[in-house]
Amino acid sequence: MLSLGTDDQTRLLRVAALTGVALVAFASRLFSVIRYESVIHEFDPWFNYRTTRYLVEHDLDSFWNWFDERSWYPLGRIVGGTLYPGLMITASALWNSLHALGFPVDIRNVCVFMAPIFSGLCAVATYLVTKEVKDSRAGLLAALFIGVAPGYISRSVAGSYDYEGIAIFQMMLTFYLWLKAVKTGSAFFGGVAAIAYFYMVSTWGGYVFLINLIPLHVFALILMGRFSNRVYVAYSTFYAIGTLYSMQIPFVGFQPSRTSEHMAAMGIFGLVQIIAFVQLVRSHMASKQFQTLLLGSVGVGFVLAFAALVFLTMRGYVAPWTGRFYSLWDTGYAKKHIPIIASVSEHQPTAWPSIFFDLQVLTFLFPAGVYFCFRKLNDEHVFIMLYAATASYFAGVMIRLVLTLTPIVCVAAGIAVSNILDTYLKHSPPADSAAEKVASDAKSAVAGSSSDKAADKQPAKDKPTGVRNSESKLVVVAVFAYMMALFVWHCTWVTSNSYSSPSIVLASYTPDGRQHIIDxxxxxxxxxxxxxxxxxxxxxxxxxxxxxxxxxxxxxxxxxxxxxxxxxxxxxxxxxxxxxxxxxxxxxxxxxxxxxxxxxxxxxxxxxxxxxxxxxxxxxxxxxxxxxxxxxxxxxxxxxxxxxxxxxxxxxxxxxxxxxxxxxxxxxxxxxxxxxxxxxxxxxxxxxxxxxxxxxxxxxxxxxxxxxxxxxxxxxxxxxxxxxxxxxxxxxxxx
Amino acid sequence: MRLWSVSLTAAWLVVAASLAHAALPEHLPKLLNQELTRKVDLTQPSARETFSISVVNDDGQTAADAYYFLFDAPAAAEIAFAEAWVKPEKKADKRKLLAIALDTQHSDDAQTVYRVTLEPSLAPGETLALEAKFVYTHRRLVVSPKAVEQDKAQNLLWEDSAYVVGPYASTEQKTLVKYYMESFSAQPAPVKRNSLGTTITYGPYKVPANAERVPIHVHYEQNLPPVTALEHRRELEVSHWGSNLAVEEHYKIRHDGAAIDGEFNRVKFQGMARKREQTPVLYQIPMKIPGSAHSIYYRDPIGNVSTSTLATKGKTIQLSLRPRFPMYGGWQYRFYFGYDRPLGDVLQRQPGTNTYVLRVPFLEKIGSWTYDETVMRILLPEGASNVRVNVPFALDEVRHGKVRTYLDVSGRTAIWLTKRNAVDEHAQEVEITYDYTGFDLLRKPLGVFGALLAIFVFSIVYSRLDLSIARK
The missing domain is CATH 3.40.50.12610 (Rossmann fold)
Known part of the structure; x- marks a missing residue:
């Protein structure tokens, strides 16, 4: 830092802090490897591991055409057409590049460490999203939260080689690029967001959430009168490219044009075109004629589109909602009609303690963060609010969907905490130079829990009164520092005790403290x-x-x-x-x-x-x-x-x-x-x-x-x- | 001397048929076995025969330059190791080894001939104290019955001739059979049995040349599991930087003993906890590795096996590997284990040169297993050249090549040594000599340095390039 300017210093600190957070996210997921061994956990990861091994041993073509006669005997399974291949292709690409560089790593180890690696990347993606919504200080906090939050760790410990492990990263990356596209109105970012979306589609069935949330965002913006050319460009590029790409995945195929889950996105795409056209017409017409035309055409158009949808659904061209989807609206549905879904414990409705268990103090900071978004209402804040509302609902319905809630909770909590620290940690003497301020901000963001020390260092010149005096500031900051420390402690404890057992290996302890493995x-x-x-x-x-x-x-x-x-x-x-x-x-x-x-x-x-x-x-x-x-x-x-x-x-x-x-x-x-x-x-x-x-x-x-x-x-x-x-x-x- | 005469009668029944030895070269110098003792050791799952012969050249004219051993072809197919030497004067003296080899030219479907080259040749009237050892794979012993109940013992059957036959007459010949535990008698009845009942003796007989065999068999209890290593890979990696020899051994083994008759019963297995030695179950693999070994691991294709114990006994470490499941006849298991040991123990630099000598055993002995095929792979450091291999026994295949692994540019020098039908006796030292210079030692750091330098240079150049189409 010797001869660097303050800008460079902040940037250096920021990069260092973010790298640190990514490393923490990686390291905190290694409990099971250290305690047991580098082994694939649970049930589904074993399938993913097996297919990845197949992909590594054969080539991509034979992977697409793989008919697996080892399962569902005597029916068999066409593997290439019935799975999301993103995870396997990512792992085998990593494995191939490592081998090309002269590191003959075992494919099992690549698979085991996939989730921790992508969690580190997810912390970076969350930083970027939060930075778009507030600033880099909030971003660093959000990155730290997502790095250690048990709600995400539960599905991404080392050895948990499953779709979710990398899909959350892809989701956050898509959201970041989407926000960027909406903010800049750039077709380039819309296109890149579509590519990120394609990557997500190739990995996880949960992409349906994303392809409904983004149209919802657009729809809300339209209703709020915030429709603009930026939104138009962003959504049109995103939807067109994203949908065409997503149809390249054999398992997805023609679903984007044929199933109800994807109809909202398509409808909004049509709506956006109409609105843009209408705006074009308005700019060339007198306002009174225009009013009539607008009401008439929009009304007729909507009725026609809806009728067409109903007709197509009834004729069977568009598939109705699937049972799994219904169980999201009616929690008793599965138990009555599809016992096989109800028999899976992770499909049960979430109990309140388990949300607290997974998110701890973030649960309370989350609404505060959403509130701060209300205060500064921009396009991207609308997105955060919609994401928060929908994800909260789904997390309440199905225990495994706490996973999709966690990132937004971390983003919102990051915004909330950083707002508080902005207010209470900032020494606000009028004479302070701007540069110093930036430096101290960065420091406070990095230091996080121990930042109260930074606060006392700065002597107050003329004493402000009330909540603004340094004593009250100290108290607030100290309380938050304590809460953050407690949060990190809780996360470590939960990760180590609940989420780090491979479940194929059980452990017990002999009275003298030695571990006895039950294998x-x-x-x-x-x-x-x-x-x-x-x-x-x-x-x-x-x-x-x-x-x-x-x-x-x-x-x-x-x-x-x-x-x-x-x-x-x-x-x-x-x-x-x-x-x-x-x-x-x-x-x-x-x-x-x-x-x-x-x-x-x-x-x-x-x-x-x-x-x-x-x-x-x-x-x-x-x-x-x-x-x-x-x-x-x-x-x-x-x-x-x-x-x-x-x-x-x-x-x-x-x-x-x-x-x-x-x-x-x-x-x-x-x-x-x-x-x-x-x-x-x-x-x-x-x-x-x-x-x-x-x-x-x-x-x-x-x-x-x-x-x-x-x-x-x-x-x-x-x-x-x-x-x-x-x-x-x-x-x-x-x- | 009643027995003596009985044996003589038995022997005279035999016609000196010329068919039996038609395979051997004609005009063999006439040798006479003055005294021949054959010891058959059945205490381990694989049989070992040791001959101690006092040979005299009875020919009067030609010197003998070879001595021939004749075996029944089916039994001889299981001979994995043969060694012959001149009996030293004192026990402590070093043995003078004689060349012994399978004489394919004279072997046929019925008989297998081993030829010992006498060096120097045995002049007429001279006497030689010749000793030889033949080690069989465990398939020489027949498991009988093939299946026993889970808590019952295993019995093996050894069949052979009561005396050694061959082109030479014997004035006095004995066969001693040593076995582990007695529960069955042998037929025909042995001549003598020692007080403990662990050794039985046939003979002494006087046997003419080209006598016919008198079949005997010994059926005895033997609960050491006969194990076959269907595949065995022993991989050694020499690292000069780490001053480390990494050893990793891959095994695919099969229990070839008595199978379970009926169901596998876990209750019975648990009840047998203290008397598992009384059944042929293989529940642990005793492994001896050098005492300086560290970082020991034991795994199989689906992960770490947590059931193993380690005890240091003087210069060796006793490593007990428990397979994931107890093994009964016909069951298979695969595993690998490995460890590191200081390179100084096995590598020597020839003073004043860049030549190194590596001395490592070809196998580690484990409970007299039979190895269908064993491959030893030695990875020498990158750049090692002029490699010479010296192995004290014949190998089936020696291959030189390169293997590219961690941080290699061109790949490390590798040698593969293959031996089929190996037994414990092949656990001898292999000597590998190679040249390795100081520059070779610097290859790796230079490689890493170069790669990092390239990345930095690229990033420096890239960050200074303006690739935009339109000027901002």
Whole structure:
């Protein structure tokens, strides 16, 4: 800083602060790598990882044409046409460039660190957005907030290799470029925003939010009488280029012109054209004639357009809203009509504590920030307000949408805090030179929480009174510094405790503090990979489909891409039926192995018996022979002990879960540590399958289907016959 | 000497058929085995035969320049390692190794011939104390029965002839079979058995030349798992900058012992916790690595394996790797592990020159495994030249090439050494000599320096260029 001018000093400080924030955002997501290992987490990331590996091993062409026969057996899945390829292409591009530069990094490590890297970039994008709305001081604060806010970290820790990890960055980048386009009225920025939008479309289905929010912004501007040539140019370029680009993604295809979700954007595009035309006409006409013409044409046009939309929808040219979309308006909709969506925990409505858990003090700063936007009402502030309102609604409806709320909360909170610091941290003696002011501003923005020190340094010359005196300033700044420190502490705590567990590896601690790793999932999955035939078909509940395909490299019947409800219901039917019927269903599905998750021994509560009622409900929707009520005990409770209903105790899932469990315990004391109850001590007999593997803590159990009997008997009879013969032989031996 | 006569009768049943030795060269100098002792060691999953022969040239005319060992072809196909030497005067003396090789010219479908070159040749009337060792892969021993219940022991079957046959007559011949644990008797009944019951002796017999085999078999309990490494890659990387030798070994193994008869039962497995040695289950892989090793890791294709323990014992580190799952007959597993060790332990600079000598073992011994194919890859630093490889046994393939990895410009010098059918006896030292100059050492920093310089120069130039079309 020796010979730099104050401008350069600020810029240097700003760059340094922003780099620091990006690094913090990156580093705070590494808990799981340090605590466990560099491993892919959860469920969906395993699919993304598997496809990325495929892309790296083959080329882009074969990736588009990839027919995956390893999933949804016997239907298969056309992968290239049913996924958003942005994530995989980004990762493989990164991997290829690293290799070209002579760094032979493993593709797994690239995938694991994708989300943290893009979170760092997202902090920069958020800085840019906030800078457009207020200034760079607010931008730095917003960047810091988004860097550490648990609401975003929850989906972007290292190893969480999922769409959201990079999509939030793309969304903020698009918003920044959009604001820039609206402010400058430049077709160039509109075009660049369209490219950023295309990148976002290629990555995440959540782009629908963006393609509705931006038209909404335009519409609001029109209603507010803020329509201008800038808006016209920006939106026309953005929509035209963006839509054409987005249609290049095979999974999106003609949706932008055929589904209701995209109709708003198209309608606004038409409206903008009309308005621009009308303005052109007005500039060439007398005002009275113009009024009549305007009312007439706009009214007729609107009615015609709406009628056309209704007509096209009814004729089936335009698809109506999808079920997933309806569940956004009516939170009970999914439970009634699509149990498969309701069965996913992240689709539940958000509880208030979880919002506070994810955003902490930002929750309260958020409205303040929106208020400050009201005070300075420009085009970009309208955008912030609309984003805030819509995202708040969606975050309340579905827990996973807290993710889309987080960036705007951070932006608004950044504006709020920076306004407060502007007022209370700024030493405002009239004689101060402008340059010094800028420097101290930058410093305060950088220092953030410790900026109260900077405040005391400056001696007050003539004492102002009331809230403007330095004591009250000190108090306010100190309180905010404390809150910010608490926020960072909270974020670190939440990240470390709640969001950094890979979920395929569990950890417990021995009394002397050593970590004990429970690795049953990988144990069993790897057993499958090594010790089953290459083309073996594994049946399990759909939750484990991606993991089995990724870690065992075997064919699965259903997986987490829940596109075929009937197929899933068939698996549910097999699980909920008694053994002979289940065997029949499984033979039809050509199943070789069945895999169940049983937490009874260890007390792992996310096991299949706890999910079983969902299987029953989903099966019931397609196969009326399954009735949910049959699975409840006489007193109407869901039980697994002696009081469990006969249907429950005969069904395949129950048998596979508790097979041989009683041998572990002394007579009659078999205990289920999840349900905290006794388990019937009677031996469970399996006649249609053999246990082939059970993991160390009994979490994963794998059974192999027997071949049909040579004599054509049902397997149950054959087993009973064998049993009898053995008993007889023993009998003979005795005498 | 009752047994002696029995054996003689047995031997005279044999006709000196000319067919059996038609393969051997004609006019062999007549040698006589005055005393031949064959020790068969079955204590490990793979069999080892050691011959101790006192040979006399009985020909009277020609000096013998070779000694031939004859094996049944099916059994001999499993010989992985052969070594012959002259018995030293004192035990402590260094052995004088003799060249031994598979004589493909004289082997046929029925018999396999190994030829020991006698150097110097054995003059008429002279006596030589010859010793030889043959190591088989574990496939020489047959798992019988193929499947046992999960808590039952594994039994192996060794079949051979009661005495050694060949082109030479033996005046006195013994076969000692040492095995691990007794639970089955051998047929035909052995002549002698030691007090502990761990060694049985056949003979002494007097055997004529070209005698026919008298089949015997030993069926015994052996719970050490016979493991095959289907693929094994041992990758070494020499770094002069880090003064470090990075070792990484990739294994794909299969348990070739007795399979489970019936279901796998976790309860039974847990109940067997204290007596797992009584079943052939492979639940941990004992690995010995040098004591100076550090930064040890153990992984498999889907991530880190957390179940391993480490104990330092003097100059070695005992590394117990537990596979993700216990392994029974027919089960497979893949894993890799690696560590770093100081380069000073294995690398020497020849004084006053730029020539370095690297001495590393070809294998690390693990429980007498059989390696279907093992490839050792040595990465020398970028720019190492004039590479010479010296291996004490015959390799199947030696390949030189280049591998481009971290911060390389042209790629590092690499050598691949391939050996099929390897056993513990191949864990011998490999010697690699190469030249490496001071300039080569500076390649990397210069490369990084150049790349950064290019970036800075580019950015300096770029920031000063005005690329706009219209002047502002």
């Amino acid at each position: 049953d999932f990988r144990e069993a999955y790897f057993w499958l990979q090594e010790n089953t035939a290459e083309d073996a078909k594994i049946m399990s509940w759909w939750d484990y489909g991606y993991q089995i395909a990724g870690m065992s490299n075997r064919t699965v019947i259903v997986d987490n891409n829940t596109w075929n409800n009937t197929h899933i219901a068939t698996v549910g039917l097999a699980m909920a039926s008694p053994e002979p019927r289940a065997y029949e269903v499984m033979r039809k599905l050509d199943v070789d192995y069945v895999l169940v998750i049983a937490g009874a021994v260890l007390g792992y509560s996310g096991d299949d018996i706890n999910k079983f009622l969902w299987m029953v409900r989903i099966a019931q929707g397609v196969y009326p022979e399954i009735q949910e009520t049959d699975f409840y005990a006489a007193n109407g409770q869901y039980r697994v002990d002696d009081t469990a209903s006969k249907t429950m105790r005969d069904c395949l899932m129950y048998k596979l879960t508790y097979y041989r469990l009683n041998e572990m315990y002394p007579d009659g004391n078999a205990w289920d540590r999840v349900r905290q109850t006794h388990v019937p001590a009677k031996n469970i007999k399996l006649s249609t399958m053999d246990e082939v593997y059970t993991s160390e803590n009994w979490i994963v159990r794998i059974y192999k289907l027997k071949q049909p009997d040579n004599l054509g008997r049902p397997l149950t009879d054959a087993a009973a016959f064998e049993e009898n013969r053995r008993r007889k032989r023993k009998h003979v031996k005795k005498y």
